[in-house]
Amino acid sequence: MIDDSHPALTPKDRHVTVSETNDPHLKDDVLAAYLDRALPAAERRVAEDHLAECVTCRDELVDISKLVADRARVRRWPRLAASVAAVAAAAIAFAVVGPWRSAPGPRAARDDRMRESTLVDGASRRAVAVVTPAEGDTVTPGTLRFAWHSVAPNATYLIKLADETSSIRWKQDTEDTTLALPDSVRLVPGQRYTWWVDALTADGRASSTGVTQFRTSR
Amino acid sequence: MVGGIDPISSDAFPAVLARLLDARDPGGEDVAWREFVDAYSALVLQVAQSTATNRDVAMDTYTFVLEQLREQQCRRLRAYGARNGARFSTWLLVVAKRLCVDFHRRRYGRPQGTTDARPHELPSVERSARRRLVDLTAEAIDPDTIADAEGRGPEAELRLGQLRRALAVALERLEPADRLLLAMRFEDQRPAADIARALSFPTQFHVYRRLNKLLEELRAALESRGVDSPAP
Numbered sequence: 001m002i003d004d005s006h007p008a009l010t011p012k013d014r015h016v017t018v019s020e021t022n023d024p025h026l027k028d029d030v031l032a033a034y035l036d037r038a039l040p041a042a043e044r045r046v047a048e049d050h051l052a053e054c055v056t057c058r059d060e061l062v063d064i065s066k067l068v069a070d071r072a073r074v075r076r077w078p079r080l081a082a083s084v085a086a087v088a089a090a091a092i093a094f095a096v097v098g099p100w101r102s103a104p105g106p107r108a109a110r111d112d113r114m115r116e117s118t119l120v121d122g123a124s125r126r127a128v129a130v131v132t133p134a135e136g137d138t139v140t141p142g143t144l145r146f147a148w149h150s151v152a153p154n155a156t157y158l159i160k161l162a163d164e165t166s167s168i169r170w171k172q173d174t175e176d177t178t179l180a181l182p183d184s185v186r187l188v189p190g191q192r193y194t195w196w197v198d199a200l201t202a203d204g205r206a207s208s209t210g211v212t213q214f215r216t217s218r
Numbered sequence: 219m220v221g222g223i224d225p226i227s228s229d230a231f232p233a234v235l236a237r238l239l240d241a242r243d244p245g246g247e248d249v250a251w252r253e254f255v256d257a258y259s260a261l262v263l264q265v266a267q268s269t270a271t272n273r274d275v276a277m278d279t280y281t282f283v284l285e286q287l288r289e290q291q292c293r294r295l296r297a298y299g300a301r302n303g304a305r306f307s308t309w310l311l312v313v314a315k316r317l318c319v320d321f322h323r324r325r326y327g328r329p330q331g332t333t334d335a336r337p338h339e340l341p342s343v344e345r346s347a348r349r350r351l352v353d354l355t356a357e358a359i360d361p362d363t364i365a366d367a368e369g370r371g372p373e374a375e376l377r378l379g380q381l382r383r384a385l386a387v388a389l390e391r392l393e394p395a396d397r398l399l400l401a402m403r404f405e406d407q408r409p410a411a412d413i414a415r416a417l418s419f420p421t422q423f424h425v426y427r428r429l430n431k432l433l434e435e436l437r438a439a440l441e442s443r444g445v446d447s448p449a450p
């Protein structure tokens with residue numbers, strides 16, 4: 001923390017601002033970058049050092065993280081609705097125009113939006129690399145196997161699979177880096193699904209794949 | 219949304235902001251300002267509503283924030299430089315939230331009991347929360363001693379003081395991220411869901427796992443300093 005009785009600059013001064021009441025707190029851009037997990041490691045440590053001692057900044061951090069999450073949630077639902085509507089529109093176009101012509105539509109744009117959504121939601125925790133099924137893959141429901149890269153020895157993983165309504169269809173703890181979808185979980189042909197893996201290392205550090213979307217074949 | 223620009227997902231320096239800050243004449247600035255308000259009105263209103271008790275106050279707060287953002291040729295907005303890589307929308311949430319706090323302080327004054335106290339000045343509630351951490355850490359070491367401490371005997375007080383000093387030393391040796399986690403859980407008594415969201419843990423489950431790991435480490439650190447001995 002800043003010692004107000006010593007006016008000499010310290011490295012931490014660069015990260016705090018002095019409010020009208022002479023209370024040193026995290027600067028706007030530092031707090032925002034902390035929330036976005038965009039701070040370099042050294043600056044993140046300094047920010048956390050301040051946060052650990054400053055209840056005012058901690059309260060702000062919690063309040064604003066809630067606002068960020070609320071905005072992300074509000075944005076995600078219209079996207080999902082648009083995505084479902086677009087799939088329905090494409091299906092209707094397919095039925096009307098026939099299988100010999102591909103349905104024109106916003107497929108690429110939808111995929112871009114979904115990728116962007118993945119970045120927004122998972123930018124900070126993309127330490128676990130997906131192997132299969134990868135983003136945009138089409139898979140056969142009966143033979144689905146998930147695989148990802150290990151993050152550390154003795155890490156544990158929690159895999160989750162969600163359907164188009166964001167309902168969790170399956171989740172499983174494992175210490176392996178590959179899992180087959182159990183027969184008890186039936187996937188609907190021609191549907192979009194998302195999956196992600198949260199990893200926890202032996203020393204308690206967490207990371208995630210972020211959300212990956214795939215589609216089941218018809 | 220203006221012209222397909224999406225405030226949240228646009229680049230670190232959104233085009234709508236660039237147009238506002240680059241406006242050369244008052245007419246151009248007025249147009250750019252309206253465009254900016256169209257794009258970010260919902261965000262500012264969301265923050266204003268989160269701090270207000272009713273719709274009228276929310277609208278007053280919203281107006282105040284916009285006035286402050288525009289004053290002196292958008293002085294506050296010009297402070298945004300994407301230097302630290304934060305998205306503009308996140309940065310604007312922070313600035314708007316702080317302006318809302320300013321508004322409420324100007325209108326209602328600073329709430330009682332919300333001073334920015336240093337740890338040694340913590341009010342009794344926070345001190346008791348910190349005491350919870352001491353007790354929780356000590357439980358696995360010597361429950362009988364802690365039970366005795368409730369009896370306020372001189373030896374028990376001495377023992378508890380020793381435990382607290384040792385804990386303070388152990389806490390100082392932790393990584394800042396871990397001290398922050400403990401502060402949020404035991405001083406602020408935040409729910410794991412709030413902590414997970416604020417500190418970017420994937421789930422609450424990860425918060426609990428990390429807390430358990432830290433408490434184990436603290437207990438081990440205390441034991442290594444001989445705090446496990448019942449004798450003062």
